Amino acid sequence: MQFDVHHHGTLVRPSLVLVNSVVAAPGEADALADVAAAGDWFQAVVATLSPGDLGDDLAVDGDGLDALREVRGAVEQILLGRPRASSLAVVNRYETESAPSWGLDLDARGELHVRRRLWGPGVESWLGIVAADCIDLVRDGGRAQVATCATPDCRIVLVPDHHRRRFCCTTCAHRTRQARYQRGREGAPVSR
Numbered sequence: 001m002q003f004d005v006h007h008h009g010t011l012v013r014p015s016l017v018l019v020n021s022v023v024a025a026p027g028e029a030d031a032l033a034d035v036a037a038a039g040d041w042f043q044a045v046v047a048t049l050s051p052g053d054l055g056d057d058l059a060v061d062g063d064g065l066d067a068l069r070e071v072r073g074a075v076e077q078i079l080l081g082r083p084r085a086s087s088l089a090v091v092n093r094y095e096t097e098s099a100p101s102w103g104l105d106l107d108a109r110g111e112l113h114v115r116r117r118l119w120g121p122g123v124e125s126w127l128g129i130v131a132a133d134c135i136d137l138v139r140d141g142g143r144a145q146v147a148t149c150a151t152p153d154c155r156i157v158l159v160p161d162h163h164r165r166r167f168c169c170t171t172c173a174h175r176t177r178q179a180r181y182q183r184g185r186e187g188a189p190v191s192r
């Protein structure tokens with residue numbers, strides 16, 4: 001299956017990758033519909049990261065799927081809705097308990113190394129990264145800019161960049177301009 005993880009090659013923040021999983025499966029279906037789809041989608045997510053970032057245990061089982069859905073619901077609620085204490089508790093817990101960190105290590109020759117410290121399987125680690133990113137979005141003011149793509153029938157959620165991009169991708173931007181041009185030619189009232 002082909003998953004649109006970073007939506008047409010656009011690099012987006014981990015919390016938005018998770019929120020957009022709802023339309024990331026082929027045919028804009030939910031990538032977290034079942035364990036099999038979620039497993040394939042998570043492999044596509046892992047492929048965009050550095051090797052070893054999330055360890056070796058990259059499978060998605062029933063518990064992993066429940067965790068993905070739980071955190072997606074919480075992040076979506078925090079970024080797009082009126083935040084509830086229960087959603088905050090989910091994000092705070094994953095940030096504290098699952099976000100990977102860095103630790104110092106000596107090898108056999110006494111050389112100093114920095115080592116990735118993981119606190120659970122790959123899905124848990126990634127959800128820790130998502131939770132930390134969600135907190136960063138609130139902290140740096142990005143939450144106020146979170147928006148849905150300006151193309152009417154597109155449901156992709158994005159943070160517009162410094163070019164004030166209102167579309168999730170060039171395809172959407174082109175499609176919308178084309179439609180506006182068509183309406184103009186037909187003499188219909190042009191909105192915006």
Ligand SMILES: [Zn+2]
Binds near residue numbers: 149150151155169
């Ligand atoms: Zn779009």
